[in-house]
Amino acid sequence: MSAKPRVATTSLAGCFGCHMSLLDIDERILALAELVDFDKSPIDDFKEIQEHCAIGLIEGGCCNEENVHVLRDFRKQCDILISVGDCATMGGIPAMRNFVPLEECLREAYVDGPTVYNPSGEIPVSEDIPLLLDRVYPAHEVVKIDYHLPGCPPSADTDREVQVSTTTTRKVVIEPVTRVEGHGKVTILLDEAGQVERARLHIVEFRGFERFIQGRPFWEMPVAVQRLCGICPVSHHLAAAKAMDRIVGGENLTPTAEKMRRLMHYGQMFQSHSLHFFHLASPDLLFGFGADAAVRNVIAVAGQFPELGRQGILMRKYGQEIIRMTAGKKIHGTGAIPGGINKNLSIAERDELLADLEQMKMWARAAVKIARDYTVDNLEMALGFGSFGSNHMSIVRADGAMDLYDGGLRAITADGDTIFDHVDNQAYADYIAEEVKPWTYMKFPFIRSMGPEDGWYRVGPLARVNACDFIDTPEAEAARVEFMAVTNGKPNNVTLAYHWTRMIETLHAIEKIEELLHDPDLQGDDLVVKGERRNETVGIIEAPRGTLFHHYIVDDNDQVVMANLIVSTTSNNEPMNRAVEGVAKKYLSGREITEGLLNHVEVAIRAYDPCLSCATHALGQMPLVVDLQDASGALVDRKKRG
Numbered sequence: 063m064s065a066k067p068r069v070a071t072t073s074l075a076g077c078f079g080c081h082m083s084l085l086d087i088d089e090r091i092l093a094l095a096e097l098v099d100f101d102k103s104p105i106d107d108f109k110e111i112q113e114h115c116a117i118g119l120i121e122g123g124c125c126n127e128e129n130v131h132v133l134r135d136f137r138k139q140c141d142i143l144i145s146v147g148d149c150a151t152m153g154g155i156p157a158m159r160n161f162v163p164l165e166e167c168l169r170e171a172y173v174d175g176p177t178v179y180n181p182s183g184e185i186p187v188s189e190d191i192p193l194l195l196d197r198v199y200p201a202h203e204v205v206k207i208d209y210h211l212p213g214c215p216p217s218a219d220t221d222r223e224v225q226v227s228t229t230t231t232r233k234v235v236i237e238p239v240t241r242v243e244g245h246g247k248v249t250i251l252l253d254e255a256g257q258v259e260r261a262r263l264h265i266v267e268f269r270g271f272e273r274f275i276q277g278r279p280f281w282e283m284p285v286a287v288q289r290l291c292g293i294c295p296v297s298h299h300l301a302a303a304k305a306m307d308r309i310v311g312g313e314n315l316t317p318t319a320e321k322m323r324r325l326m327h328y329g330q331m332f333q334s335h336s337l338h339f340f341h342l343a344s345p346d347l348l349f350g351f352g353a354d355a356a357v358r359n360v361i362a363v364a365g366q367f368p369e370l371g372r373q374g375i376l377m378r379k380y381g382q383e384i385i386r387m388t389a390g391k392k393i394h395g396t397g398a399i400p401g402g403i404n405k406n407l408s409i410a411e412r413d414e415l416l417a418d419l420e421q422m423k424m425w426a427r428a429a430v431k432i433a434r435d436y437t438v439d440n441l442e443m444a445l446g447f448g449s450f451g452s453n454h455m456s457i458v459r460a461d462g463a464m465d466l467y468d469g470g471l472r473a474i475t476a477d478g479d480t481i482f483d484h485v486d487n488q489a490y491a492d493y494i495a496e497e498v499k500p501w502t503y504m505k506f507p508f509i510r511s512m513g514p515e516d517g518w519y520r521v522g523p524l525a526r527v528n529a530c531d532f533i534d535t536p537e538a539e540a541a542r543v544e545f546m547a548v549t550n551g552k553p554n555n556v557t558l559a560y561h562w563t564r565m566i567e568t569l570h571a572i573e574k575i576e577e578l579l580h581d582p583d584l585q586g587d588d589l590v591v592k593g594e595r596r597n598e599t600v601g602i603i604e605a606p607r608g609t610l611f612h613h614y615i616v617d618d619n620d621q622v623v624m625a626n627l628i629v630s631t632t633s634n635n636e637p638m639n640r641a642v643e644g645v646a647k648k649y650l651s652g653r654e655i656t657e658g659l660l661n662h663v664e665v666a667i668r669a670y671d672p673c674l675s676c677a678t679h680a681l682g683q684m685p686l687v688v689d690l691q692d693a694s695g696a697l698v699d700r701k702k703r704g
Contacts, residue, residue: 076122079292167270305601311593312401333381340374352658448641451476462531521608
């Protein structure tokens with residue numbers, strides 16, 4: 063039994079923003095770890111509650127049967143249960159679904175959307191994805207809640223598993239997948255000889271966001287739609303704002319407005335990439351894929367590598383401070399508005415950020431070296447670890463440079479040949495479609511001209527570094543050149559190389575932040591422009607996890623009548639499934655299934671830094687269940703997290 067009080071946390075139908083707010087206590091989390099032991103939580107690798115807990119923190123309400131099961135288990139296992147954030151206390155933004163029939167939400171997402179490719183008209187339904195509830199319920203309507211902590215999210219200063227089941231074809235389930243954001247599960251089908259026959263990543267949450275925001279005024283979109291995700295809310299905030307710029311005819315922003323938005327965006331990139339690398343990925347890289355689940359977390363990293371742990375915490379803190387100064391708050395800010403921004407950067411704010419800039423640059427350089435050395439030293443393993451040739455897509459600047467805020471769409475093949483280039487964002491639907499499959503709530507985007515079988519592609523840091531011609535900051539460009547030299551200038555298709563490219567982008571972000579902080583336009587007073595009104599609009603941005611599309615139609619009464627969102631992680635759906643199957647076949651076939659081996663599957667998923675909350679327009683932690691099924695489909699073994 064633990065000598066310290068144990069705390070368990072979970073995210074149900076919520077955006078993970080409340081967990082991000084918990085991390086916003088920054089280095090104080092190390093002091094907290096001296097006082098309590100964390101049990102099951104998205105930030106560690108415990109799939110189920112290990113011991114009875116003193117406190118359980120609940121983010122999000124209940125939108126499906128799995129949420130209800132998890133919540134009831136927390137009530138049983140925790141002395142005190144606390145609802146954290148508006149989604150848990152009253153349903154929040156997810157409860158907007160309660161005003162629209164569930165069937166309408168499903169049809170909008172999987173049948174009627176402008177990029178949907180679904181000839182059969184089939185809506186996802188499978189034993190591998192949980193049944194949706196008729197409505198979204200706040201936590202206290204399902205179990206007794208002892209305390210409520212409201213807020214969206216509550217301020218950080220307010221906040222002071224594996225189980226096994228087995229027949230001839232066996233099915234292993236990893237649920238939930240941890241150290242990623244969102245709800246997911248993996249099923250692995252074994253044949254009679256114990257060889258992996260098939261492996262799938264199932265996304266088990268559904269929100270119906272595109273339908274329930276219809277009828278809302280367009281100016282709400284930059285604030286409302288970012289509630290999809292508490293991990294990268296800035297990306298949704300800016301993509302929606304860029305779309306609404308066109309509605310008000312204000313797409314040609316003032317220099318102050320564009321540069322403030324870019325600063326906000328680079329702050330988001332810096333903090334998100336730091337969060338993933340140091341908090342979520344580093345335990346695998348430092349301790350090994352098969353290490354004990356009890357040490358695969360950021361607290362253990364900080365314990366054994368204190369300087370590295372501190373570095374990761376403070377890099378994320380720096381990015382969060384940039385977001386606070388540009389958006390008004392660290393999570394779910396309001397800085398971008400249709401046609402511009404609502405504040406500039408004061409001299410005092412600028413000087414505060416400049417004070418820590420050199421340290422951040424030094425740490426970013428060191429992070430690139432860590433990721434580079436790991437990839438090069440383990441290249442032979444990485445080449446066979448869920449790697450495969452693929453198409454790559456991102457936006458690029460007119461001159462071919464990497465541009466994370468704006469540009470035209472470019473897609474290339476696995477060998478670097480051009481599929482399309484400098485495509486106008488407003489025409490994205492002529493080039494991209496999304497296939498629907500019955501066993502997951504996440505769709506499968508593909509390039510229309512190539513079809514669903516051959517047209518799937520990767521997005522995110524690996525795709526962006528592969529697709530761009532150069533990076534316009536000197537240190538990141540030198541790192542890119544070294545990266546591309548590994549494959550003799552051809553695209554790099556190594557899945558684990560995502561970590562290296564993610565750190566190259568982190569270095570690029572801090573270099574761009576330095577440029578912007580020395581630009582006097584950030585202190586300008588010309589903040590908003592307007593022009594000719596439009597009714598249809600598309601906003602595209604490179605989110606930390608890849609290209610993000612927001613498409614809206616607004617009627618003459620200023621109400622949204624159509625919304626279509628293709629989220630970054632959705633575009634990586636097919637690549638993640640291929641990585642899962644490749645790793646499962648290599649590491650699980652013919653072996654006894656252990657938690658450490660199952661973590662290899664999660665490592666492959668984690669390389670993409672998926673935000674499954676965004677991808678299904680569902681909010682929360684990514685639980686991973688791995689079901690092992692025998693040849694007849696009967697459940698033989700289950701390893702579960704969540």
